[in-house]
Every structure is written in C-alpha cells, then in structure tokens.
Amino acid sequence: MFKVAVIGGSGLLGRALNEELARQVGWQIVTTAFSRPSLQLVALDVRDSFAVERFIEHVAPDAVVIAAAERRPDVCERDPALARALNVDAVRTIARAANRNGAWTLSISTDYVFDGTRPPYRHDSTPRPLNAYGQSKLEGERALIETADLGCVLRLPLLYGPIVNWSESAVTSLVPAIAASAAPDGQTATMDAWAIRYPTFTPDVAVVIRQMLERHGRGETISGIVQWSGNEPMNKYEIAVRLAAALQLNAHLTPQRAPTDSTRRPHNCHLTSSRLEALGIGRRTPFDVAIGQVLAKLPWRGSASPVGSDSSRPRG
Template sequence: MFRVAVIGASGLLGRAVVRELAAVTDWQVVPTAFRHGGPQEAVLDVRDAHAVNAFVEREAPDAIVLAAAERRPDVCEHDPAAARALNVDAVRSIATAARQRGAWVLSISTDYVFDGTEPPYDIDDTPNPLNAYGQSKLEGERALLETSDNALVLRLPLLYGPIVGWHESAVTSLVPAIVASAQPGAPAAPMDAWATRYPTFTPDVAFLIRELLLRFADGAPVCGVAQWSGDEPMTKYDIAQRLAQALGVQARLLAQPTPTDSTPRPRDCHLDSSRLEALGMGRRTPFDAAIRAVLDAFTISGERR
C-alpha cells in the first residue's frame, strides 16, 4: 500500500492535503502534528533530527509532504535562528531520512524567495529574498535539493482556505478589522494598496499535491523546482473589499499606497506556473467563490456555524 506522511498536518495547508488524500482509498496517510496530535496524528517535532529519523524508519513512507514551517515574516525577522531551525535544518533532516528510505519528498516554499521587482518569476530565475523569511526558505530549498535528488520544491504564494481561526491566513486575518470598520463611528481600516498578491486556495493546492503524488506513485515523479499560483492579482485593499462584499458589511477601508510593514516585503512576486500547467496539472477556484466557502463556515465571532 502506498504510504504518504504529511508533516504539519494540523496547519492551514496540511489539513487540506490530508482531506484531499483521504479520497484516495487505497493510500495510507500518516499525518503529524507538532504538539497535540489528534486521534490519527503522530506527534513530531521536526527540529529533532533523531525524532525525524525514528519517525521515517517506523512509518516507512513512500512519500513525504512537508507542510511545517515558520511562515510569519515578522517572527523570522526577529528570531532568524528559530526560523532556520524549522525552515532549513528540519528540511535537511527530513530529506536525509527520506533518502535513506528511498522516499520522495515534496517541500513547500514561497514566492518570497524573489525580490518582487521583475515579475512574473520562472523557476529558473535567480532568487533574491528581501527578508529573513524568504532567505530561510531559499536555504531550505537548497538543503532539500542538495540532500536528495528524489525531491520537489513547490513554491506557493499567499494561501487561504478552510480555517480554525481568522489568524490562520493573511487573507482571513483581515476580517476582524473589516467588520470593526463597519460599526457606527468606527475609523476606517487601513489596508495595504502597494504590494500585489495572488491569493491561492489551499484545496486547489492539495488537489495539485495529490496529482504530484499520483505521478510519483506511477513512476513519473516531478523533481527539482515547481511553482503554483492563483491568477487573480490583488492588493490587501482589493482583498478587503471583496471580503467585505462576501460578508455583506459596509466596511470603511483606507488604501495605503506605500508600504508600512516593519519587515520588508516584495512588491509583486507573481509565480509562473507553466511547468505544471504543461503537464496538465492543477486547478484554480475563483477567489470570490472560494472565499465565500471559507466564510460560510464561520460567524463574525469566529465560531463555526
């Protein structure tokens, strides 16, 4: 039986991957969580190389999807050592253990490996990260590909999807401010109107990952570097307007035409997805339909309906 380990299965993308792979009835999925594993989840601290090696030896996966990472740019900027432990050292440990097992590894990376000055970016374009997060993810890419030739880096942009709290995505994290701005007498909510983003739906990414796993299982793995992205360019201000419409609130939003983040961020890192598109892979759900599906699972207070 084909076995897939999903490392970081309790996160935004990891949950979507586990849900998607559950539809493949003749596969065995082994999900992991960092601290509090659910009934079907193994607890694994990916920063512990001995624990990683023991996990791979015990579970003997044919493939590993690595969705665990430190993704918060501000956190990475203030604690680059902690970011490196998750985004670089853990990737190398997993790749080393997988190589010994003969397992294929798919590791998630980011559009922030680029500086955002000359989009769109092809897989062969030279990375030039502007912040510690992008640098750590770039070093993680190199750690994976230097350790194993049976591996794929999958670069992704801003993600959103089914959530357990508004904070899980930089898309849904805007909701509380949007709702608050609609209250009588409330000030307008400032929203970045400088950087262009390409929100990408996690169930679409999970569908793509299942396609990539199927190719590996069929003896035709995709290795090296690949990229996938939504195709609707938006600033946070644009996203907030569409969220307000989906929520049915009269939000007061203030467009900010210059960057205000303390951590530098690239202006436009649009990822070229042509390598995977040429293979006939992937799908894209329109943003408005996808975000409505996400919001329909929540009330304004953040509780499930």
C-alpha cells in the first residue's frame, strides 16, 4: 500500500489532485482541509505545528504533497505575517515531520519567484520576486530544500480548473465582469493586456504530480526544483475574449496596455518544463478544451447566470 498525504485538499489544485490520485489502485490517500473539512477531509490548520506533527505521525505517509498556501498577492502584501505562516513556516513544519517518518515531501511554489524581465525561466534561474507573495513562496522553497531529507519543489504558474466559485482562479474570476459587459445595459469591461500569463489546467498538474509520486514509489525520487507550465501565452484580455466565446456571450471588452494592479506583478514569468519533460512527465490540455470542461462542470450550471454565481461560496 502506497500512502499519500495531501495537505490542503479542498482548494483548486487539491481537489483535482484528490480526484486523480483516487483512481490509483493500491494507493491510500489521506487529505486535509482547513476552511472546508468534511467526512472525507481531515481538519488541519497547518499553522498548528503540534497538530501537523500528530497528523503526519498518525498517517505515516510515504509521501506528502503540500497544496495549502496563501496565494493571493494582495493579501500577502497586506498581511505578510499570514503569508509567512502559511507559505514558509508551515512548509518547514511539514517537512520536519515528514523527515521523522521517512516521507518524500512535495511543496507547490509559483512563477512569481521571478521578476518577469528575462523569460523563459529554468528551474535553476536566479529568483528575484517583486512582491510579498513571491518572496514568501521563495522563502518556502528554501525552507523545504533546507529541511526535507527527501524533498522537491514544483513551481507552477496561473492555475485554473473545476471551481466552486468564480473567484477561485484568476482565470474564472473574470467571468462576472465579462457577463456584466454583455448585459443590455452593460458597461465595457477593461481587462489587463500587459502581463503575459501561461494558464495551466489543474487536472494536468494533478497528472504531473501523480507521475512524480509513481517515480518515488519505484525508488526514482525526484529532488530539488522542477517546474510545470501550460504552453499558451495570453494576457487577461485574451483570456476574457476566449471565455466570452466559450460562454457564448457578446461581451464588450477593451484592453488595458499598462499595469494597474495595486500590488506589483511581473510581466512574463514563463517557466520551462524541461526537467520534467526529460523524464517523460507531463500532460497539457489545450485552453479552449479545458475551459469548456470547467464550464460544463459548474456546480450551479443551469440554476444561475454567470453574474449571479460568484457569490459567497467558501474558498479552498
């Protein structure tokens, strides 16, 4: 029996990972959640070091995947202590507990560890984060590498996938404004056309992680830093145009050619995926196909309009 602990399994990536790993014969998956525990998810606050240590000791996993994080750049700027607690200290605590059980630890990081001025970025390129989020994730990478006897960092760019509310991803968070602009009395929606992103489908990432876990199970453990990314560059304006087409909305959109975010963000952090590709690891679903799958699986599909469905559903 190969046992995997998924820390932070109720979020955007965690849910896709649970679904992928649950298909594996002979694997036992134990998943935690903070804001949305359930009968299938163990309640765990990763900021509670004693609770983390008890959980790891009780489960005794062969591998631990850390999907819990504070991923919102604006929140990290306002509350750097929270960002550090979730993105740095928790990683160190989990890695230390995993060491005592001989488990491999995989920690998720971000393309925002780079400043976006000299893409594409390799796994061994020099990080230079522009904001508190990127800095906290870089420090989390270092905490993992310094602490884990068996550890790996997986850097990922902008993620999207099956959602429980529009705001779960910066991709689908554009939908309410797109839909509002398509209303009979709607105003034109301005969308960022400056920052270049590489939207990456969470079920594809889940396959990548499953393949990495399989290698660990065979004794071919991957260590250090690896990266995975979609291969279709687009800005938010271009994403919005494709979302409008998928939703069959006659949206009124206009591009904003200069950065306007209150928190500084990088221009283009394209990640190379060459290290994983060389190992035969990876899957990429075309954006238009993947976003069609996301929209087809909306939990409120048919019961509410795109504008009325962002709502107050809990975050992962």
